[in-house]
Amino acid sequence: MFYIQQIQCISPQQTFPQASLDTLLDPVNNKLNVIEPSYDGVPRNALRRMSKSVRIGVGAALPIIKNTGTHIDGIIIGTANGGMEDSIVFLKQVIEFEEGVITPGHFVQSTANATAAQLSLVSANKNYNITHVHRGHAFELALIDAAMQLRENADSNYLVGGVDEISVYNYKLDELDNWYKPAPVTAGNFYTQNTPGSVAGEAAVMLLATNDSANAIAAVIDIVTLHTTDIADVQLALQNILAKHGDTIDIFLSGENGDNRFDTFYTAVENELNNDVTVARFKHICGEYPTATSFALWFACELLSTSHIPAHAVKKQGSSSFKNVLIYNVHKGVQHSFILVRES
Amino acid sequence: MGVISAIGNTVAENHSALINGSCGIGQLQDFPSKYAGELPFAAVKLSTEKLKQILGVTDPSVTRTTLLAMAAFTEAIQDAALAAATLSSLGTALIGASTVGGMCLADELYRDANESYKESPYLSSYDCASVFLYMQKHYQLRGLINTINTACSSSANAIMYGARLIQNGLAIKAIVGGADSLSKFTINGFHALHILSPEICTPFDENRQGLNLGEGAAFLVLEKAEDAAGKKIYAEVKGYCNTTDAFHPSSLSDNGDGPYLAMQGALASAKLHAADIDFINAHGTGTENNDLAESRAMQRIFDHVPPFSSTKSFTGHTLGAAGAIEAVYSILNIINGETHPTLHFNNTIPDTGLTPVTTHQSIKAKHVMSNSFGFGGNCSSLIFSSVS
Amino acid sequence: METAVLKEQLKKQLIEFLNLTDLKPEDIKDDAPFFGDDGLGLDSIDSLELIVLLHREYGISIKDPKIGRKVLVDINTLAAFIEENRTK
Numbered sequence: 168m169f170y171i172q173q174i175q176c177i178s179p180q181q182t183f184p185q186a187s188l189d190t191l192l193d194p195v196n197n198k199l200n201v202i203e204p205s206y207d208g209v210p211r212n213a214l215r216r217m218s219k220s221v222r223i224g225v226g227a228a229l230p231i232i233k234n235t236g237t238h239i240d241g242i243i244i245g246t247a248n249g250g251m252e253d254s255i256v257f258l259k260q261v262i263e264f265e266e267g268v269i270t271p272g273h274f275v276q277s278t279a280n281a282t283a284a285q286l287s288l289v290s291a292n293k294n295y296n297i298t299h300v301h302r303g304h305a306f307e308l309a310l311i312d313a314a315m316q317l318r319e320n321a322d323s324n325y326l327v328g329g330v331d332e333i334s335v336y337n338y339k340l341d342e343l344d345n346w347y348k349p350a351p352v353t354a355g356n357f358y359t360q361n362t363p364g365s366v367a368g369e370a371a372v373m374l375l376a377t378n379d380s381a382n383a384i385a386a387v388i389d390i391v392t393l394h395t396t397d398i399a400d401v402q403l404a405l406q407n408i409l410a411k412h413g414d415t416i417d418i419f420l421s422g423e424n425g426d427n428r429f430d431t432f433y434t435a436v437e438n439e440l441n442n443d444v445t446v447a448r449f450k451h452i453c454g455e456y457p458t459a460t461s462f463a464l465w466f467a468c469e470l471l472s473t474s475h476i477p478a479h480a481v482k483k484q485g486s487s488s489f490k491n492v493l494i495y496n497v498h499k500g501v502q503h504s505f506i507l508v509r510e511s
Numbered sequence: 512m513g514v515i516s517a518i519g520n521t522v523a524e525n526h527s528a529l530i531n532g533s534c535g536i537g538q539l540q541d542f543p544s545k546y547a548g549e550l551p552f553a554a555v556k557l558s559t560e561k562l563k564q565i566l567g568v569t570d571p572s573v574t575r576t577t578l579l580a581m582a583a584f585t586e587a588i589q590d591a592a593l594a595a596a597t598l599s600s601l602g603t604a605l606i607g608a609s610t611v612g613g614m615c616l617a618d619e620l621y622r623d624a625n626e627s628y629k630e631s632p633y634l635s636s637y638d639c640a641s642v643f644l645y646m647q648k649h650y651q652l653r654g655l656i657n658t659i660n661t662a663c664s665s666s667a668n669a670i671m672y673g674a675r676l677i678q679n680g681l682a683i684k685a686i687v688g689g690a691d692s693l694s695k696f697t698i699n700g701f702h703a704l705h706i707l708s709p710e711i712c713t714p715f716d717e718n719r720q721g722l723n724l725g726e727g728a729a730f731l732v733l734e735k736a737e738d739a740a741g742k743k744i745y746a747e748v749k750g751y752c753n754t755t756d757a758f759h760p761s762s763l764s765d766n767g768d769g770p771y772l773a774m775q776g777a778l779a780s781a782k783l784h785a786a787d788i789d790f791i792n793a794h795g796t797g798t799e800n801n802d803l804a805e806s807r808a809m810q811r812i813f814d815h816v817p818p819f820s821s822t823k824s825f826t827g828h829t830l831g832a833a834g835a836i837e838a839v840y841s842i843l844n845i846i847n848g849e850t851h852p853t854l855h856f857n858n859t860i861p862d863t864g865l866t867p868v869t870t871h872q873s874i875k876a877k878h879v880m881s882n883s884f885g886f887g888g889n890c891s892s893l894i895f896s897s898v899s
Numbered sequence: 900m901e902t903a904v905l906k907e908q909l910k911k912q913l914i915e916f917l918n919l920t921d922l923k924p925e926d927i928k929d930d931a932p933f934f935g936d937d938g939l940g941l942d943s944i945d946s947l948e949l950i951v952l953l954h955r956e957y958g959i960s961i962k963d964p965k966i967g968r969k970v971l972v973d974i975n976t977l978a979a980f981i982e983e984n985r986t987k
Contacts, residue, residue: 269951278662280886287888296889340623344634705947
């Protein structure tokens, strides 16, 4: 579908500007919070208005914008909770001041398109600009958008990103809704507790998508999204992907998040694949969040370009080949996705 | 096509209000905001309970935004005579847009987020995606589903994304549109920005005082020309373009660069000249900033600005629904060969000399442009054309 | 309140209210323009925020943003306006 020319990731681990994943930081209070950089190069007057998700989104995109200059044909962002924190901060003011005289700053920042908008401002980009917010598919739909754009406009390039933050409030709502484990979790026992719930995470991943294979980091071959609670639908979708692109998966990057309610989906997918496929996991690195597949795509690029999987990520050692990586993820039991990534 | 707004619960009701000049803006009843009695709003004339009853929804987690979306969606799929099997086909996509989503329940969100109210039925209803995730489940949809939020241009982008999915072979049919409901959240936000008009809005008037917030939803069923042969076809999605103003988080640049580029790009994508456009359904919110920037951008594109109007003078600004509602109105312009008036207009803005259409008239409307611009500088223009 | 004290207090409030975290009160000159790149670089959203600040801290209501534009110029102009119009 398209090639990834550059990719950057600000995550809860050492991934920006260079990655070093041999040692991991444990979650604190079952949250994996991002390590924020210093944001040199982001105008201070813009920075003071940015929520964390906008900051890390802009921070991760900045090296790509610098390398690419003004020749970016569009900005395509996937985010589920972008703006949630500002929304509730604004709402707090509305309620505390009984709808009296209140400041509009947080309202303006609360729109989900704030990251894409700030990126257009910092890069003075007047081209295509869109924000997909379809929760667990927001990043996949951004990738599909980029793939369509690159079919429609062959000689172009798109800045594509996935970004979400742990805000005080979205954490609270999801915690009340039983999406996080009450008992403390470490990187070591992330997958072994056999209880419902996961650990909250956040990150920003930004990439440059083009049709240019020269010096590309990887190729995104296919993206499939589906909504279902039926394992058979997921198996069928996988069979279609394997039939279409060849049953040559080397690494299965599984979105397992330690929530035992969804293990059956991941096991079913694992069982459909050949025995010699290496199975690796990534949510103990970045935590669970709606656009975590963007972190998985960054991780897939890292595996393909270094031909090395950190030991903590390996669930089952199989083939030692690093050519085809299949990412599978299910968000909250309904939103499933596959992303097939190939070495370039 | 399906639409629900302050001027009617169906396409037919909306159409009759548009040609009769019946404005939907007025006092809000039973709404939990102090501004309900102070400022004009454009509410859908059905209570949340009544909508639930009509749509047969009993799930307590469903919000008003979702109900409005379902009302318009139901009319659209009935109008297009989509069978249940077609609806559940892998090739049928739903591309929705919303900016408020479940935040129409502002007080409940505040309560749940601050007081840890575990019994709340709304814990996963507050985001915008919740609207279309519920519809996926309710209508047993199996194709690609998306939710787009580019502020006030959201549903124009949903139409564009759906059309592109079909062109790229990623969907056979796309049901596209958007929904938003009135919320204490947006009311106070726009009020804090000093852009809510204390009177009924007067788009493109010299003395305009701001916008009125509205609510509603609209959906359109899109498919390829060859697949649609022999069926009722209203119009063709002829061109579209999405650009960015890259000027300010909540206002447009003085010369309307983003709007200019969007209109220019839509013309290029439709392979049309500016002179081919017969009518424009303008964004025309009624704010000082938008109407001036949009007027200037129109003057930069068109040697002679074609007849244009803002139907927000009927429906208020329905935010994430506006692009889809106005797409339906643009198509009504085409199939009925008519203009829709801008209500309450008195004085031309001296700087531009542009006067919107203020009456319902017959015109040749082969190509109609619809503009939608939003916070963050997101600008989109769509062009619809007659098929005959 | 002495003008100098008011100005110092205003600078602190400006920093806190507008989240100008990289500035200290002494960095803001009395005649540095609020708007534009050669001063504090504030924008129209900041001016709405400052109108709220005037309301909350000094009991001054500005209904017409055009009046706001005349007084939200620099610390000198704003302090003079507050001294003349404050109700608390």
